[in-house]
Amino acid sequence: MDQVDLLKMDASSLSDFIREGSASVVDVAKAVIAQIETKDPDIRAFLHFDAKALLEQAERIDQRITSKGPSGRLLGVPVALKDNMVTSNMPTTAASKILEGWMPPYDATVVKKIVDEGALVVGKTNLDEFAMGSSTENSAFQTTRNPHDLSRVPGGSSGGSAAAVAAGMSTLSLGSDTGGSIRQPAALCGVVGVKPTYGYVSRYGLIAFASSLDQIGPFARTVGDAALLLEVISGHDPMDATSIRGERPSLSDLSDKGVETLRIGVLSELLDNCSQEVRERVELAAQLLAERGAKVETVSAKAVTLGLSAYYVIAPAEASSNLSRYDGVRFGLRADRSSLSEMFLATRTDGFGDEVKRRIMLGTYALSSGYYDQFYSKALATRDLIRSEFERVYRDFDILLGPTSPTTAFRVGEKAQDPMAMYMNDVCTIPSNLAGHPAMSVPFGTDSSGLPIGVQLLGPMMSEPVLFQVAFEVERLASEVSEVKDA
Amino acid sequence: MPNSQEVESKGVAWEYEGFELVVGLEVHTELKTRSKLFCSCANEFGKTPNTNVCPICLGLPGTLPVLNKQVVELAIKIGLALNCNVRKSTFHRKNYFYPDLPKGYQISQYDLPINSDGYLDLPSGSRVGVVRAHIEEDTGKISHMGASGRMDKSAYSLIDYNRAGVPLTEIVSAPDIRSPEQAREYVQELRQTLVALGVSDGRMEEGSLRVDANVSVRPIGSDELRTRCEIKNLNSLRSLVRAIDYEGKRHVKLYQRGESPVQETRHWDEARQRTGSLRSKEEANDYRYFLEPDLMALAPSESLVEKIKGEIVDTPKKRREFLKDALRGEDMSDQIEKAIDFDLYPFVSYAIEQGVAPRLAVARTANELAALVFDAKHLTKERFVEVLRLEDSKEISPSQAKTLLLKVAEDDRSIEEIVISLDLKKADVSETEELVLRVKDDSPKEWERFLEGQDQLIGFFVGKVMKLSSGKADGALVKDILLQLRAESK
Numbered sequence: 001m002d003q004v005d006l007l008k009m010d011a012s013s014l015s016d017f018i019r020e021g022s023a024s025v026v027d028v029a030k031a032v033i034a035q036i037e038t039k040d041p042d043i044r045a046f047l048h049f050d051a052k053a054l055l056e057q058a059e060r061i062d063q064r065i066t067s068k069g070p071s072g073r074l075l076g077v078p079v080a081l082k083d084n085m086v087t088s089n090m091p092t093t094a095a096s097k098i099l100e101g102w103m104p105p106y107d108a109t110v111v112k113k114i115v116d117e118g119a120l121v122v123g124k125t126n127l128d129e130f131a132m133g134s135s136t137e138n139s140a141f142q143t144t145r146n147p148h149d150l151s152r153v154p155g156g157s158s159g160g161s162a163a164a165v166a167a168g169m170s171t172l173s174l175g176s177d178t179g180g181s182i183r184q185p186a187a188l189c190g191v192v193g194v195k196p197t198y199g200y201v202s203r204y205g206l207i208a209f210a211s212s213l214d215q216i217g218p219f220a221r222t223v224g225d226a227a228l229l230l231e232v233i234s235g236h237d238p239m240d241a242t243s244i245r246g247e248r249p250s251l252s253d254l255s256d257k258g259v260e261t262l263r264i265g266v267l268s269e270l271l272d273n274c275s276q277e278v279r280e281r282v283e284l285a286a287q288l289l290a291e292r293g294a295k296v297e298t299v300s301a302k303a304v305t306l307g308l309s310a311y312y313v314i315a316p317a318e319a320s321s322n323l324s325r326y327d328g329v330r331f332g333l334r335a336d337r338s339s340l341s342e343m344f345l346a347t348r349t350d351g352f353g354d355e356v357k358r359r360i361m362l363g364t365y366a367l368s369s370g371y372y373d374q375f376y377s378k379a380l381a382t383r384d385l386i387r388s389e390f391e392r393v394y395r396d397f398d399i400l401l402g403p404t405s406p407t408t409a410f411r412v413g414e415k416a417q418d419p420m421a422m423y424m425n426d427v428c429t430i431p432s433n434l435a436g437h438p439a440m441s442v443p444f445g446t447d448s449s450g451l452p453i454g455v456q457l458l459g460p461m462m463s464e465p466v467l468f469q470v471a472f473e474v475e476r477l478a479s480e481v482s483e484v485k486d487a
Numbered sequence: 488m489p490n491s492q493e494v495e496s497k498g499v500a501w502e503y504e505g506f507e508l509v510v511g512l513e514v515h516t517e518l519k520t521r522s523k524l525f526c527s528c529a530n531e532f533g534k535t536p537n538t539n540v541c542p543i544c545l546g547l548p549g550t551l552p553v554l555n556k557q558v559v560e561l562a563i564k565i566g567l568a569l570n571c572n573v574r575k576s577t578f579h580r581k582n583y584f585y586p587d588l589p590k591g592y593q594i595s596q597y598d599l600p601i602n603s604d605g606y607l608d609l610p611s612g613s614r615v616g617v618v619r620a621h622i623e624e625d626t627g628k629i630s631h632m633g634a635s636g637r638m639d640k641s642a643y644s645l646i647d648y649n650r651a652g653v654p655l656t657e658i659v660s661a662p663d664i665r666s667p668e669q670a671r672e673y674v675q676e677l678r679q680t681l682v683a684l685g686v687s688d689g690r691m692e693e694g695s696l697r698v699d700a701n702v703s704v705r706p707i708g709s710d711e712l713r714t715r716c717e718i719k720n721l722n723s724l725r726s727l728v729r730a731i732d733y734e735g736k737r738h739v740k741l742y743q744r745g746e747s748p749v750q751e752t753r754h755w756d757e758a759r760q761r762t763g764s765l766r767s768k769e770e771a772n773d774y775r776y777f778l779e780p781d782l783m784a785l786a787p788s789e790s791l792v793e794k795i796k797g798e799i800v801d802t803p804k805k806r807r808e809f810l811k812d813a814l815r816g817e818d819m820s821d822q823i824e825k826a827i828d829f830d831l832y833p834f835v836s837y838a839i840e841q842g843v844a845p846r847l848a849v850a851r852t853a854n855e856l857a858a859l860v861f862d863a864k865h866l867t868k869e870r871f872v873e874v875l876r877l878e879d880s881k882e883i884s885p886s887q888a889k890t891l892l893l894k895v896a897e898d899d900r901s902i903e904e905i906v907i908s909l910d911l912k913k914a915d916v917s918e919t920e921e922l923v924l925r926v927k928d929d930s931p932k933e934w935e936r937f938l939e940g941q942d943q944l945i946g947f948f949v950g951k952v953m954k955l956s957s958g959k960a961d962g963a964l965v966k967d968i969l970l971q972l973r974a975e976s977k
Contacts, residue, residue, distance in 0.1 A: 212780035
């Protein structure tokens with residue numbers, strides 16, 4: 001068996017392959033190591049990767065197969081973790097100097113869930129520090145490159161996880177999405193990325209950026225793989241009070257349902273904000289979905305354009321509070337000073353990068369007495385407005401369609417010095433976070449330079465089944481379009 | 488533990504140079520739950536520092552709070568006992584930096600507390616409004632090592648996070664209190680209530696009940712609210728009374744000099760018996776309260792509230808009523824106030840339920856038991872009742888009963904064995920007759936005069952018999968026998 005082929009298989013085929021004994025998990029681990037050693041020196045997706053420990057982990061899974069039988073839906077499937085998910089056997093840094101070398105004493109719920117299903121945890125991937133950014137350039141440790149063009153960014157903040165899957169260094173990966181941090185890098189790297197309904201997946205063990213917006217979700221090369229991983233990680237968790245109760249519907253068996261009779265709205269406000277090439281791909285997707293029997297119409301939802309400004313008050317406000325615990329007292333970096341206030345100040349000055357400091361200052365300001373009503377209250381009111389606007393639109397539509405990112409991948413350094421230009425990347429993805437709704441990005445061809453374009457599907461609360469039903473169709477259409485183009 | 492002064496001095500008015508006091512109290516009580524507010528660590532006191540902690544109460548990255556249902560039930564119980572509205576409430580974050588605060592914010596309740604708009608009636612007849620009683624988490628405990636005990640001069644500081652995340656209820660009174668004594672009465676009644684409900688230990692000295700006082704003064708007859716100071720470090724009822732008195736007079740003196748107090752937090756200095764400035768509220772933190780996104784709104788169902796209402800069977804008010812009813816109108820109100828104390832009441836109520844005469848049960852509880860209950864290793868309520876029954880049936884005398892209680896408290900043998908070892912059983916009739924006859928033979932002259940009708944000699948003979956019997960004889964019985972012998976001799 002050629003090792004490279006193991007990494008080209010989709011997740012369920014790979015675990016079946018291992019289950020029937022055609023390959024060992026150690027074989028998979030060796031393939032992963034080879035691929036990472038070849039690719040990652042250029043891409044730099046991993047913050048933590050330990051080949052020896054990976055082989056040992058694979059051996060343990062193989063032993064478990066021998067002693068207890070080949071069970072687990074992700075048996076032997078490589079999964080990489082964004083380094084803001086807490087792991088007890090790997091350091092967890094959130095790509096920040098303030099947490100450098102921190103070994104957590106516990107595992108995030110999602111980590112337990114994938115390990116219980118037999119996954120091979122590849123390592124920890126790079127991100128913008130504390131998930132604040134859209135290019136992964138805000139990492140305190142390294143800049144990750146887009147596998148399709150090493151001069152370009154992979155998007156962010158989950159850029160490492162997106163690039164790892166796009167470059168075949170891991171079959172699957174997990175990211176977190178606060179304002180688009182899964183969907184935008186998925187689009188820029190040409191993979192599938194899902195931000196589930198708020199509360200669909202436990203946040204226990206996810207290092208908080210903005211608690212009311214954060215949500216963990218999967219990256220995969222196929223919609224089916226994304227469905228499988230989401231099925232594994234989702235579910236009610238008693239450790240997370242915001243976790244939704246009750247069963248989660250199955251998603252991976254929806255691939256053949258088609259889109260006939262579904263009502264799909266093309267969100268005009270999102271199209272207005274993107275490049276011509278991106279726009280054309282979204283319109284093509286809409287046209288092809290209509291040809292497959294969906295009822296497709298353009299729809300306007302003006303309030304969603306207010307999302308960006310509301311987001312950049314609410315997210316920094318919550319972040320300013322969430323990041324207070326990094327004070328040098330109990331864990332992580334401590335700058336040695338002679339008084340308490342000097343120690344606090346020096347630790348946070350040395351430990352946080354510029355973007356994190358910028359957002360702490362923005363958020364602290366927005367919550368301060370005298371400014372609270374002017375900024376924070378208004379942002380909350382805007383959030384309500386966006387929710388009710390979506391509610392109105394979803395009376396007439398099952399699913400909305402739009403671009404994921406206004407542009408394809410930009411060059412490293414191109415926007416790094418211009419925070420406002422960087423923030424604009426999230427304009428299409430932020431509304432779903434503010435509403436708590438699920439959304440996903442599905443690859444749909446490339447631009448004229450060969451850079452991937454993603455289309456975004458948006459749905460109301462708990463609409464994951466419909467979302468995936470459409471995503472499977474979009475994936476099929478994308479492959480047909482590519483075939484036509486290739487021919 | 489109340490002493491007689493505390494009960495007797497209630498309701499004394501305070502005025503000073505034409506000013507009256509305006510006081511509101513903030514009482515923090517630790518709730519007696521099995522686990523902490525947001526994690527499953529045990530809610531225990533006195534463990535080795537930093538052993539009763541977990542990632543959640545240490546505020547480690549990635550952790551989330553999950554609300555303890557038992558805390559909600561106890562908080563509702565407090566609210567109902569304080570006549571509050573129990574309603575849908577939310578949690579907020581109060582943001583500030585301090586090493587004993589693991590997350591850099593305290594989860595508390597802000598504009599929508601679980602209980603609001605109640606009151607507490609005091610035994611002396613006044614009513615104090617309760618603005619709110621809300622749920623929040625405790626911080627860790629910081630110890631500054633070095634000469635002064637203050638952080639700025641200490642060599643280093645130690646933090647124990649065992650207390651971090653322990654559930655608290657903060658009960659905020661209206662500024663209805665007008666004297667230091669009324670403040671004491673309020674705290675005492677509140678404490679009795681919390682302990683009777685089973686929600687708190689009520690130990691001020693151990694910090695399971697902490698009181699801050701907001702003090703201001705105003706000219707008598709005015710209804711204005713002047714600048715107030717918040718007094719902290721009130722570790723006993725005594726400090727509370729003295730600190731309020733001191734602070735009130737300090738304000739009056741400032742006004743008399745044409746100055747005004749500054750709104751600030753002050754510290755009660757126990758050694759110097761004065762308050763001192765801690766920090767100015769104007770320089771204090773802007774806490775940047777906002778809705779805690781990790782917790783959902785708390786909406787207790789009507790059925791839960793009704794269920795808890797049914798569980799409130801014991802309050803100081805109900806204890807007072809029970810004892811008054813048992814005493815059938817006999818006035819023992821001072822003793823009743825003592826007997827309803829949370830350490831004593833289980834004894835007195837049990838004794839009455841077991842059929843001991845209520846008057847005796849209340850008297851022995853308020854006097855003898857109150858004096859020894861804290862050292863009484865072996866004084867269970869069952870043994871208490873055994874002693875009282877001996878006295879009630881006149882098998883031992885009152886003074887013997889008092890002696891016996893003391894002994895029973897420190898001696899783990901059975902009551903019967905202790906009675907024998909102390910030789911406490913009263914002499915029976917034939918024993919007493921024998922003693923009387925011996926005394927008669929010892930003092931023939933006095934006996935002659937007694938037979939002649941000199942009744943003042945009865946006391947002489949009773950005294951002799953008591954001495955001879957080492958107190959076991961019953962004085963009344965001795966007198967009966969003496970009179971009978973005189974009658975027979977005629």
